[in-house]
Amino acid sequence: MKKRLNVENLGRAVLFLSILAASIIMLLPFLWMLSTSFKEPKAVFGLQLQLIPNPVVTDNYKRIFEVLPFSRFYWNSIITSASVTILQLVTCSFAGYAFARLRFPGRDTLFLGYLATLMIPGQVTIIPNFILLRILGWIDTYQALILPNAFSAFGTFLLRQFFSTLPADLEDAAKIDGCSYFGIYRHVILPLSKPALSSLTVFTWLGQWNSFIWPLIVINSVEMNTLTVGLRTLQGQYNTQWTLLMSGSVLALLPVLILFVLAQRTFISGMALSGMGGR
Amino acid sequence: MSLAKGKKAKKRRSANERREIMAAYGFLTPNLIGFLIFTFLPVFAALLLSFTEWDLLRPIQWVGLSNYIRMFTNDPTFIKVLKNTLLFVAVTVPARIVLALAVALALNQKLFGTTFFRTAFFMPVVSSSVAVALVWQWIFHADFGPLNNILWILGVASPPRWLTSTQWALPALMIVSIWQGIGMNMVIFLAGLQGIPAQLYEAAKIDGATSWKSFWKITLPMLSPTTFLVLVMTTISSFQIFDLAVIMTEGGPANATNTIVYHIYRNAFQFFRMGYAAAIAWFLFIVIFAITLFQFRNQKNWVNYDI
Numbered sequence: 001m002k003k004r005l006n007v008e009n010l011g012r013a014v015l016f017l018s019i020l021a022a023s024i025i026m027l028l029p030f031l032w033m034l035s036t037s038f039k040e041p042k043a044v045f046g047l048q049l050q051l052i053p054n055p056v057v058t059d060n061y062k063r064i065f066e067v068l069p070f071s072r073f074y075w076n077s078i079i080t081s082a083s084v085t086i087l088q089l090v091t092c093s094f095a096g097y098a099f100a101r102l103r104f105p106g107r108d109t110l111f112l113g114y115l116a117t118l119m120i121p122g123q124v125t126i127i128p129n130f131i132l133l134r135i136l137g138w139i140d141t142y143q144a145l146i147l148p149n150a151f152s153a154f155g156t157f158l159l160r161q162f163f164s165t166l167p168a169d170l171e172d173a174a175k176i177d178g179c180s181y182f183g184i185y186r187h188v189i190l191p192l193s194k195p196a197l198s199s200l201t202v203f204t205w206l207g208q209w210n211s212f213i214w215p216l217i218v219i220n221s222v223e224m225n226t227l228t229v230g231l232r233t234l235q236g237q238y239n240t241q242w243t244l245l246m247s248g249s250v251l252a253l254l255p256v257l258i259l260f261v262l263a264q265r266t267f268i269s270g271m272a273l274s275g276m277g278g279r
Numbered sequence: 280m281s282l283a284k285g286k287k288a289k290k291r292r293s294a295n296e297r298r299e300i301m302a303a304y305g306f307l308t309p310n311l312i313g314f315l316i317f318t319f320l321p322v323f324a325a326l327l328l329s330f331t332e333w334d335l336l337r338p339i340q341w342v343g344l345s346n347y348i349r350m351f352t353n354d355p356t357f358i359k360v361l362k363n364t365l366l367f368v369a370v371t372v373p374a375r376i377v378l379a380l381a382v383a384l385a386l387n388q389k390l391f392g393t394t395f396f397r398t399a400f401f402m403p404v405v406s407s408s409v410a411v412a413l414v415w416q417w418i419f420h421a422d423f424g425p426l427n428n429i430l431w432i433l434g435v436a437s438p439p440r441w442l443t444s445t446q447w448a449l450p451a452l453m454i455v456s457i458w459q460g461i462g463m464n465m466v467i468f469l470a471g472l473q474g475i476p477a478q479l480y481e482a483a484k485i486d487g488a489t490s491w492k493s494f495w496k497i498t499l500p501m502l503s504p505t506t507f508l509v510l511v512m513t514t515i516s517s518f519q520i521f522d523l524a525v526i527m528t529e530g531g532p533a534n535a536t537n538t539i540v541y542h543i544y545r546n547a548f549q550f551f552r553m554g555y556a557a558a559i560a561w562f563l564f565i566v567i568f569a570i571t572l573f574q575f576r577n578q579k580n581w582v583n584y585d586i
Contacts, residue, residue, distance in 0.1 A: 012390065019385045020392075023399035026458065030402065032425060033414040045423050049432075095310035103296070104303035110311075117318050121519055121567055123540050124560045127328065127547050128321035134335070151313025181302035210407040212522050213540075217548055228409040235413060235526065242417050249410035260405045261398065268401055272466040 030253075037061070037247035044242045060247035067238070070251060072223055073230035080145045080215075080226055081208040087150035088204050089197060096159030097185045101171065111160070114153045122213075130217055144218040145226070149208065155200050158274060162196035163189055195273070202270030209256060227252040329558035334551040346558035357559065359534045360542045363449060367456070367538065368517040374457045375513050376506070379464030384498075386465070387472045397469075401462040408459065412526035415455045416442065419527070442528050445535040452523050452536050460516070464509050471505030472498070503582045511574055518567050539563050 031051060036044060037060055039053040064070055098104070099111050129148050138144040166189065174184050190197070212228045219225060225233055234248045260267050329346055333339040350357045382400055386393050403411060418426050419441040430438035439447040475498065483493045499506075521540040524530055530537035530545075539559065547556035 012388070015385055015388065016390050016392075019382070019390065019396055022382065023396050026399045026403065026461075029411060029414045029418060029458075030406075032418060033410075036414075036417065044417075049425055049428050091310040091313060094306040098303040098306040102299055102303035102306070104300040107303070110307075113319065114314065117314075117322065119568060119571065120322055120564055121515070121560070123519065123543050124325045124557075124564050125318060125321035127543075127553055127557050127560065128324035129317055130547070131324075131335070131553065132316075132321075147313070148317040151310050151317060153314055153318055156310055156314075181299070181306070185306070206405055210409075212407075212409055212525075213544065216525075217544075228407055231407075231409045231413065232526065242420075242423075245413050246417065249413045252410045253406050256405050256407070257402065260402070264394070264398055264401075267405060268397065268466050271401075271404065271463065272470055 030257075033246050033249050033253075036243055037250045039243050041241060041243045060243045061251075064234075064244060064247050064251065067244070068230060068234055069223060070230065070248070073225050073227045074251075074255075076142075076145075076224060077209055077226040077228075079142060081205050083142075083146045084149045084208045085201055085205045087146070088152050088155045089200060091151050092155035092200065093159050093190065093193075093197065094185075095156045096163050097189055099156065099160040100163035100166075101184075101189065102181070114156055117153045118157060126214065126217060133218060139218055140220045140224050142224075145215055145224075149211075149214070152204070154274075155204065158200055159193070159196055162193055166192050195269075198266055199270040199273040202267055203274035206256070206267075206271070325557045325560060328554050329561050331554040333553045335553060336551075339554075342554065346555045347562070349555065350559065350562065356534055356537065357542060360537045360539050363535070363537060364518060364520065364539045367449065367453060367520055368514060370453050371456045371460065371517050372510070372513050374453075375460040375464055375517075376509055378457065379461045379509070380468050380502075380506075382461060383465045383468035383472060384494075386469060397466070400465050403459045404462040406459075408522040409526055411459065412455065412523050415451075415523075416527045419451050443532055445532050448528050448532060448535045452520070452527060455523055455527070456517070456520065460513065464513060467509055468502070468505060471502050475501045500583045504584060507574070507578050507582045511571055514570060514574070515567055518563065 035051050035053055038056045038058065040055065040057050041060075043053070099107060099114075133139055133144045133148070170188050170192075171184055174188050179187070210228060211226070212232075215226045215229045216232065219229055222230075222233060231245075231248050231252055235245060238244050330341060330343055331339050332342045332346075382396075386396055390396070418424050421427060421438075421440040421443055424441070426441070427438045441447050441451045479497050479501070480493055483497060488496065519540050520538045521544065524536050524538050524541050525544075528536040530541050540563070543556050543559045543563070546552045546559065
């Protein structure tokens with residue numbers, strides 16, 4: 001018995017050490033990024049693997065705001081992600097409520113139409129959307145970054161699934177009290193749906209913050225770059241200045257990683273719930 | 280009297296119903312308008328566009344199926360990107376699933392520091408792929424990158440030239456994509472593992488089953504609905520590889536890392552072949568759809584919903 005216990009402990013120790021090693025491998029690129037961003041530009045050429053920079057310099061961070069309007073990129077990313085997230089929360093929860101709790105002719109057919117588009121890869125719709133925005137003269141504008149992403153079929157599906165699981169009793173009680181449909185949506189459904197709403201918030205905000213192909217297509221001028229395309233611009237202009245590129249990457253990742261570490265549970269459960277289609 | 284009452288009740292009900300229908304359309308309208316304009320109609324617009332030739336300047340021209348024929352007969356790059364993407368999917372999908380499952384199983388053992396490990400594996404998921412692609416581009420740098428520095432120290436005289444080698448560039452992208460994709464699948468597996476009732480393992484232990492046997496006889500079958508979900512989603516996302524290829528290699532060298540989505544992007548927004556790009560996009564959709572359908576049809580052979 002004692003011997004068996006020792007074998008088990010040894011097994012757990014081996015498991016612990018291997019998962020520790022794997023985690024360090026997962027984190028190394030981030031550490032390397034951070035370390036390189038504080039090195040002197042010439043320090044990166046040569047055979048050396050020092051993780052702690054010597055000397056530590058902050059010039060790269062100063063320079064990056066000089067060579068490109070990086071604070072503007074932040075602003076553009078914030079405006080875009082926040083607008084898309086808020087609009088999606090409103091429009092998707094409205095539609096989700098109608099699909100989950102109200103009866104109207106054509107409901108099932110319409111919902112099937114929403115579902116069917118979930119299977120279609122985004123690349124199919126980007127070309128017609130680009131042409132539409134070009135006709136409207138919206139290329140290089142905030143509405144081009146925001147509007148096409150503000151009405152997600154996925155978000156509607158996610159919230160509809162969650163709203164369907166809520167018990168009908170409270171809704172019936174509110175109806176008897178003479179509550180309007182909007183009142184029920186606002187005072188019964190929404191307060192009960194915080195987990196699903198926070199999932200959609202995390203999923204949408206993160207997706208927008210990190211979105212690359214869409215801003216790459218609809219944005220031409222440097223001032224309208226979001227952080228991701230801003231980094232691409234930086235790469236295009238300074239493609240061998242690794243310390244500068246790494247400090248740009250750190251700046252792009254920092255807000256997300258800070259939020260992630262602070263609200264780790266919300267992030268992980270939100271992403272997992274969305275990833276599982278709301279189940 | 281009773282007839283009049285019944286009639287009145289019916290009338291009142293239908294007034295309520297009308298109110299409900301009006302409310303429903305009111306709630307639906309904002310989303311529906313956006314959905315029709317930016318998702319539903321563009322799907323069909325792309326289909327129509329795929330039968331045309333248009334560079335946005337000259338008048339649009341109906342060309343029938345010739346875009347689809349051209350893909351396979353007159354565009355060697357397309358054949359190359361198709362092969363690259365299929366190879367990429369074939370390697371990264373199993374790796375992303377198996378490794379994620381292994382990590383989830385380990386973290387499910389309630390080890391010391393589980394929160395830290397989970398954070399470490401999930402960090403790439405929340406990170407912008409442009410930013411991580413930049414650091415990986417540096418890691419893979421053939422002359423100054425840390426990876427080859429380590430390989431030199433380990434005694435590899437001529438390590439791969441990674442992103443500048445036609446042979447090693449695609450494997451390098453695969454490594455990054457696996458690194459990026461483990462975390463998401465891991466948390467889904469963890470949720471699935473927590474749904475398996477502990478009594479099953481206890482019963483198996485009493486019957487003298489080893490943990491190896493429990494894994495094959497309990498964990499895997501009980502987890503199969505989760506595995507199915509992960510398989511479908513990982514496959515779909517792998518087919519759409521784009522960001523890494525743009526930032527790390529620009530599809531090179533010699534198209535070694537060019538992918539279907541990158542080919543769509545180039546044709547549409549660099550060569551302004553809108554019709555041809557739309558045709559490739561629709562082709563990608565059909566491939567993804569067929570594979571997803573096959574996975575759904577095939578699930579009865581291995582997915583267990585009724586234990």
